[in-house]
Structures are given as structure tokens and as C-alpha cells.
Amino acid sequence: MPVQDLPTVDTAQQLGLLPEEYDRICEILGRQPNFTELSIFSVMWSEHCSYKNSIVWLKTLPRDSERMLAKAGEENAGLVDIGDGLACSFKIESHNHPSALEPYQGAATGVGGINRDIFTMGARPVAQLNSLRFGDPKKARTQWLIKGVVKGIGDYGNAFGIPTVGGEIYFDDCYHVNPLVNAFSAGIVKTDMTASATSYGVGNPVFIVGSATGKDGIHGAAFASKDITEDSAKDLPSVQVGDPFMEKLLLEATLEVLATKQVIGIQDMGAAGIICSTSEMSAKGEHGMDIWLDKVPMRQEGMVPFEILLSESQERMLIVVKKGAEAEVKAIFDKWDLNCAQIGVVTDTKRLKFHMHGELVADVPAHDLVLGGGAPVYHREYREPAYYQEFKKFDIDAVAEPTDYPAVARHLLSHPNICSRNWVSQQYDSMVGTDNMSTNQPSDAAVVRIKDTNKAIVITVDCNSRYVNADPEEGCAIAVAEAARNIVCSGGEPVAITNCLNFGNPYVPEVYWQFVSAIKGMKKGCEQFNTPVTGGNVSFYNQSSDEGPVFPTPTIGMLGLMDDVANRMTLHFREAGDLIYLIGTPKKDLASSEYLYSYHKVKKSPAPAFDLQEEYDVQAAIKSLIQQKLIRSAHDVSDGGLFVALAEAAMPGQLGFTVENKTDLRGDIFYFGESQSRVVVSVKREHKEAFEAAVGVAYQWLGQVTPTGFVLDGKVWLSTEEAIDLHESTLPSLLR
CATH class of the missing domain: 3.90.650.10 (PurM-like C-terminal domain)
Known part of the structure; x- marks a missing residue:
């Protein structure tokens, strides 16, 4: 040399x-x-x-599982056998730091990179998702970042010719300096053509x-x-x-x-x-x-x-x-x-x-x-942060019940974390390739038909980082469970996950404790749902000297399989007169809910009530009801609680609902709490007896679908038209 x-x-x-x-x-x-x-x-x-x-x-x-064709870390992306001589390759990765400095190219090259990981496996990419986190959308920096990131994703994906079929966007002040840009791609390959x-x-x-x-x-x-x-x-x-x-x-x-x-x-x-x-x-x-x-x-x-x-x-x-x-x-x-x-x-x-x-x-x-x-290889020191025990001191009875429920409803439907994402999704080509089944018929997860078969892959990205910050182990287990719930509510069977683990500086013991705890939660969630980890990405150092680390955000990208597209289930109510049921048990719980966090400004509370076995049983019940053709829609209760789930089910068809709280829970707890393992379903009246006989888990009749209006406990909270306007107008008004 x-x-x-x-x-x-x-x-x-x-x-x-x-x-x-x-x-x-x-x-x-x-x-x-x-x-x-x-x-x-x-x-x-x-x-x-x-x-x-x-x-x-x-x-x-x-x-590992019987479907795994490549274990985590062995190849450029995960590879799962989906039957009929076919495999699905899928992966999620971050492009956070580049996007923080140059959002357009940072996001665009993130999309390009994840798709190359898929086709180096020999698979043709068929669908993309993304998971995005930003700061306060009212601030100029956030608006610059989100406009650049969304345009970068759209321009690259649209020109490349792969549909963007779904994703998620959340806003919190902790992401002001460090946005998170996580890109997911899935492709299909014959098992004898893999590389x-x-x-x-x-x-x-x-x-x-x-x-x-x-x-x-x-x-x-x-x-x-x-x-x-x-x-x-x-x-x-x-x-x-x-x-x-x-x-x-x-x-x-x-x-x-x-x-x-x-x-x-x-x-x-x-x-x-x-x-x-x-x-x-x-x-x-x-x-x-x-x-x-x-x-x-x-x-x-x-x-x-x-x-x-x-x-x-x-x-x-x-x-x-x-x-x-x-x-x-x-x-x-x-x-x-x-x-x-x-x-x-x-x-x-x-x-x-x-x-x-x-x-x-x-x-x-x-x-x-x-x-x-x-x-x-390092074994880093980790230490429980002081805030963790502080959050556990939360007293639900100290939260005042609202006097104006319609005002809360308007707040939630127009909140940036809950409102319509159409401003974003309309910039993405979701129809190229003609196999996306979710564009005009929304479901909790994206459904993409596999050419020349009667099958579809069902894919989603999920993580509520507020839950993970409150309790990293429980919050990450919830992220796995919600991903599985979204796939099940769409008619699929959870198969495997990829993950994008976004955390702060690993040399900070409290940050590393969040990471270790999240891994423990992911492990127990994946074991419960038999969804092994195929690989993914670790993104540390998502923090700044001034504002500290972002919320721990272990994004779960989950692959599901639908063996027969006839089992596809959508989230929206179909017609007036259908009965509305809640499957699962509501709890006396407001912890980490959007209602508590943004309406009451209570930032310190634990993760929502959650039990893995209960979650598994609810999902098993939903699968069975779909296969027996006993429900017309299924939508999981998540951000914003039961009220938002009902509203999201009603708005696509411009319908309404009338429901009642038949429990002894306070109204805000019942309608806005985010306790887990709950699904809103609609049922034809003629299927009422068969449905109730087949559920097999706790459920309650809430009310019925109506031609218009959101009526709760006998009071009109909103008209359907006002709800749709609030839901649709928020992001365009912020980002115009």
C-alpha cells in the first residue's frame, strides 16, 4: 500500500x-x-x-415459524411462504436523519432503498406503506418537513410505479427536531426464483x-x-x-x-x-x-x-x-x-x-x-426513568367529566392525530397495478390481491408511541396486538412482522431501558400471535441536544395473509338499520388516550388497559364471525376511543348512528377511553340471533346505523355532514 x-x-x-x-x-x-x-x-x-x-x-x-424462508438478518429483507409456490418479501426501514435535514430527498431515497431491498430478493414490489411522525403541525418547520416528506414519498413511489396503499401519521412536540420517516415495502416472488x-x-x-x-x-x-x-x-x-x-x-x-x-x-x-x-x-x-x-x-x-x-x-x-x-x-x-x-x-x-x-x-x-x-457487541447499562413511576400515579377520578360532549367530539374528529389523511394519501398513487383492494372500500389494514390467485396479502404499520412512552413493554405489546387486530378486522391472518425501532441515544441509560423494555413487549406480543420477526431496522440517536429524545417508537410492520378474498372485511357501515355491537369489554380507563392527552392536557398516565389473552380471544372471535359471514363491517377501537371508531365507520357511507352507553362507566370513559381489545361491528338484523350465539366473547349491543346524524345517549352530538367536514378539513387548512 x-x-x-x-x-x-x-x-x-x-x-x-x-x-x-x-x-x-x-x-x-x-x-x-x-x-x-x-x-x-x-x-x-x-x-x-x-x-x-x-x-x-x-x-x-x-x-422462526413454518412459513419462514429467511430468518431475521439472513437476507436483504424477510421472506415468508404464502403457499402456491409463492413467497412474500417485506421490510421496513427508517430514513429519519436525512429527512430531518432535507425532507424531500430524505424521504424519496428511503422509499427507493426499501424497494431495492425487496427486489434484490427476486421479488417484484407490489405495495408500499409509510409511518411518519412530526412535531406541531401549526409550526412552520413541521409544515416544511411534512410537505417535503410527503412530496418525496409521492414523487418517488408514483414514478417508480408501486402503489402506496396505506400508512400512519402522528404529531407530537417530541418530534419537532427529529421527524420519523419509516418506509415499508412488500413484494411477491416464486419460491424457486428467490435471490x-x-x-x-x-x-x-x-x-x-x-x-x-x-x-x-x-x-x-x-x-x-x-x-x-x-x-x-x-x-x-x-x-x-x-x-x-x-x-x-x-x-x-x-x-x-x-x-x-x-x-x-x-x-x-x-x-x-x-x-x-x-x-x-x-x-x-x-x-x-x-x-x-x-x-x-x-x-x-x-x-x-x-x-x-x-x-x-x-x-x-x-x-x-x-x-x-x-x-x-x-x-x-x-x-x-x-x-x-x-x-x-x-x-x-x-x-x-x-x-x-x-x-x-x-x-x-x-x-x-x-x-x-x-x-x-455491547451490553449497555439501562435504568428505569423517574417518570415511569410518576405516570403510574395517575388518578382517573381526578379527571373532570366534560359538560359539553359535542365539543369533545369536535375536538377529536379535527385533531391532527385522528383527522382524515386524504391530504396526504391523494398525493400518492394507490391504484397503479390495479391490485389494491382498499382504496374505495376502506379497511383497518391494506389488502392487496396476489395476481393469478384468489389470495391477498394484508399489510399494516402500527405504533402508538404515546403508549410506548408511558410503558415501553406494555406499549410495544399493544403495537403488535393492534397490528394483528387491524389485519384480522380486514379478514386476514397475521403471519409475521418487520420492525423499525426508533429511539434516542442508546448511551443514555433511561433511553436504553425504553429500548430493552420495548423488545420484551414485542417478544411477548409476537409469541402470542405467532408472528415471528423477519428483520427490520434499528434507528437510535433520534434526539437533539435541546429537546431530548423522541418518544420511543417501535413501529410494527405486519404481514397478514387472506387465503380467500371473499373473506375480505371493510370498516364502514353498510346501510341504515344494521345493528351495531361492541365486541370486547370496555374498562374504567382513560390512560394515554388522545382525549386525556390533548383535551385535558394530562400528559402523565400509564398505557391503556390491556391483556394479551383477552386480545387473542377477541381476535379469534372476529376471525370466526367473518368466516361465518355474520358481520358486515369491523373496525378496531383505537385512537380517540369508541366514539371515533363509530364516526370512522359511519362517515365513508355518509351514514349516522344512534348508540347508548348501557354500562355504569362515565360517558367520557365509555366513549373516549382507549382500553384495548375492542372492535365495533355491524350486523344485519336477520343475523342478530346467529351472531349473538356465535360471538363467544364479551359483547354488547350499542344501537343501530341510521341515515344521518351522530346520536349518543339520546342527544345529537353532530350531524354527519359536520363530522365529515371537521374530519376532512383539518390537514388541508393546516398545510395549505
Whole structure:
């Protein structure tokens, strides 16, 4: 290697490494690293790539079932057998830090990256979801962020040609500096056409395909592994720039080349670019590579080795193919007018040797760079925060009952966390591909038909971070349960989850306690519903020096399967005269409800009442009722409580309802509390006796669907027209 001044431990710290990690690098190499090698370790050992502060707890999650074709961490995305020789690949990832600085490109490239993870599995993406968190929507910064993020998601997804079929948006002051942008994608592949992120076979050629490499995104993985500060704007080169039209070409070329059966392995170049792909593929295949960096197609002159290796330029793949198939592979990418350059060969050394103009510029062992190999693993200190016990002191009887219930109803229907998301969804193409079954017939989860079958996948993203903040273990278990409930209420069977774990700085013991507790809650939730974890993303450092960490937000992306689309269930009331029932038991509970938090301004309360077995039993009852064709609609009770669930069921058909509180609970507790494990269903009058005989769990008759008006306990709270106007007008008026 060329003689150069070797970096010191101070350099290592500037790159985000700890002094002891620098010492470990010297031990691994048997010498001091040069700057290129140190840069390699800095990104590969960043939290974003190595999960060094989270892997010990991630390994405690359930990761297997009879449907699993790839366990968590084995491939670019999860892979689940859905029968008939087909599999579904799905995953969720964050793009929080880039979106905080440059919301349009940050969100757009998040969409691009998650879709590449899907089609590198050999799957054609068929649906996208997103989970978004912002600060106060009345503030200029939030409006700038949400407009940029939504436009970025829409522009990229629409141009790429994959429908955005659902998602969630929440607002809270804790996300003012650090918005959360989590992107989910799912794709379908024949089980005999799947691809793997591996490399083996001495002499096999290594190709980089897709876009040229530039200086965008350099040190992006390291950037995502530190707090947001006033100086973060200086990290704008760490934000990538996307090209959805290039990605569409890359999708088609990739699926075509995989069909040749000449590909040994393939991996998206996302976080950490070339170095991540070469190291992870080599480590998995227990081989090495010789890479010639000067052969990488570049769009900027004068790029030095570490820039080429760490660039996160978008729309690029690393492909290892069988020796002798070079011309066939190149012809396919030429047809699609994409770069396809051989930049290396597979070796049996288990080392990565990078050359530039004939000089060896870096020589590192692949295994020691990666998660599960030599990357550091830490058991961080964690400590229960003082607020946790404070929240438990909440006294429901100290909350004054409202004197004006219609005012509360108006407050909730027009609250940014509950109001219609049409301002957002109308910017997304939800119909491209023609398989989305949820656009005009809403359901609690998105339903996407699988071509040439009578099946559908049912997908959702869920997390109420207010619940998780109040009680991370219980709140995360609720997130899993709500995801499952949404899928069941839509007619599906929960199958597996992916997760996007958004937390603050893991070196803060109270933050790490939130993380550990959330993992425990996720574990018990997944075990109850037999939904193993297929993989996902950990996003730490979502906090600022001024405002502290965001609420712990473990977003659950859940995949469900509908074996027969005839079982599809929607959330909206069908016609006046139908009976309305509540399945599940309301509790004397207002904890962490939107009503308590935003109407009464009570910020300190525990998570809502929740029992996993009760939840499981309610979901089993809903499944059975759907299969017996005894209900016409099903909608879970969640944000805003029973009243909001009733309103959301009535508004799509411009209908009304008349219901009564027949319990001894106070009216605000009954209508606005958010105790879990409850579902509102509607039933034809002629099915009343059969329905009541078949329920099998606690239920109560509430009332009936009416042509118009929201009548509760004999009083008209709102007209249907006013409710719809309040619900629909909030976001447009805030974001115009």
C-alpha cells in the first residue's frame, strides 16, 4: 500500500469510533489502519450497520415459524411462504436523519432503498406503506418537513410505479427536531426464483450495476448514528439523491438477470455503499474479493478511495455472477441502458482488497466488519426513568367529566392525530397495478390481491408511541396486538412482522431501558400471535441536544395473509338499520388516550388497559364471525376511543348512528377511553340471533346505523355532514 500519514485515535473518534474500537481495529489488522481502512470500519461499525448496541436484545425476539424462508438478518429483507409456490418479501426501514435535514430527498431515497431491498430478493414490489411522525403541525418547520416528506414519498413511489396503499401519521412536540420517516415495502416472488445476498466461487466476477457513483451520502451510515445538532446541516452531503426512473429500469433489469439463473448473489448498495455490499456478501459466503475501485463508474472526477467505498449514491447494486456469464449479464443491463461494470473477482482469502490504479489502498478481513462477525457487541447499562413511576400515579377520578360532549367530539374528529389523511394519501398513487383492494372500500389494514390467485396479502404499520412512552413493554405489546387486530378486522391472518425501532441515544441509560423494555413487549406480543420477526431496522440517536429524545417508537410492520378474498372485511357501515355491537369489554380507563392527552392536557398516565389473552380471544372471535359471514363491517377501537371508531365507520357511507352507553362507566370513559381489545361491528338484523350465539366473547349491543346524524345517549352530538367536514378539513387548512 502507498505510504501515507496514518490516522490516530483522535481521527477515529472524529469518525464516530470509540478509543477501544480503534485499538480493536489495530489488533484485527496487526497494524495501524490507513485512513481508507479506518473509514471502512467507522461506517461498518456504526450503529446503523452493526447494531452493536441492540443486537444482544434483538436476538431474544422470536424469529422462526413454518412459513419462514429467511430468518431475521439472513437476507436483504424477510421472506415468508404464502403457499402456491409463492413467497412474500417485506421490510421496513427508517430514513429519519436525512429527512430531518432535507425532507424531500430524505424521504424519496428511503422509499427507493426499501424497494431495492425487496427486489434484490427476486421479488417484484407490489405495495408500499409509510409511518411518519412530526412535531406541531401549526409550526412552520413541521409544515416544511411534512410537505417535503410527503412530496418525496409521492414523487418517488408514483414514478417508480408501486402503489402506496396505506400508512400512519402522528404529531407530537417530541418530534419537532427529529421527524420519523419509516418506509415499508412488500413484494411477491416464486419460491424457486428467490435471490440471496452472498458471494462465493473463486474467480467469479463482481459487477456494480445501475447508477454512477458520486459523493452523495458519504458517511451517511455514521451520520445516522449520532444525535441531531445545530451543526447537522453541515452533513448535507450525507443525504442521498434519488432517481425513481433509474430505479424502475434497475428493477426490470435485475429481475431479468435473476431469471437467467446466472447470479450467485446480489445486494442493494444502501447504507455504506460498496463497502457494505462487498463485506456482507463476502462474509456470508465465507469468501473474499479483489476490487478495482478505478473501474467503478463515477459521475464526479477526482474521487478518492474512501469516497468511492462509502458513497451512498442511489440505484446501485452489487452482483456476483457465474464465471463465463459476463456477456449475457452485460447484455441485459445494456438493453436497459444501465451501467454494468466488472469491478472485481471473488477470492478464497476471506479478505477484501481494494485497489486504485494498480495500488492496494485497503486490505481488511470481511468477517470482522459485519454484524454477527467481528463487529463489536455491547451490553449497555439501562435504568428505569423517574417518570415511569410518576405516570403510574395517575388518578382517573381526578379527571373532570366534560359538560359539553359535542365539543369533545369536535375536538377529536379535527385533531391532527385522528383527522382524515386524504391530504396526504391523494398525493400518492394507490391504484397503479390495479391490485389494491382498499382504496374505495376502506379497511383497518391494506389488502392487496396476489395476481393469478384468489389470495391477498394484508399489510399494516402500527405504533402508538404515546403508549410506548408511558410503558415501553406494555406499549410495544399493544403495537403488535393492534397490528394483528387491524389485519384480522380486514379478514386476514397475521403471519409475521418487520420492525423499525426508533429511539434516542442508546448511551443514555433511561433511553436504553425504553429500548430493552420495548423488545420484551414485542417478544411477548409476537409469541402470542405467532408472528415471528423477519428483520427490520434499528434507528437510535433520534434526539437533539435541546429537546431530548423522541418518544420511543417501535413501529410494527405486519404481514397478514387472506387465503380467500371473499373473506375480505371493510370498516364502514353498510346501510341504515344494521345493528351495531361492541365486541370486547370496555374498562374504567382513560390512560394515554388522545382525549386525556390533548383535551385535558394530562400528559402523565400509564398505557391503556390491556391483556394479551383477552386480545387473542377477541381476535379469534372476529376471525370466526367473518368466516361465518355474520358481520358486515369491523373496525378496531383505537385512537380517540369508541366514539371515533363509530364516526370512522359511519362517515365513508355518509351514514349516522344512534348508540347508548348501557354500562355504569362515565360517558367520557365509555366513549373516549382507549382500553384495548375492542372492535365495533355491524350486523344485519336477520343475523342478530346467529351472531349473538356465535360471538363467544364479551359483547354488547350499542344501537343501530341510521341515515344521518351522530346520536349518543339520546342527544345529537353532530350531524354527519359536520363530522365529515371537521374530519376532512383539518390537514388541508393546516398545510395549505
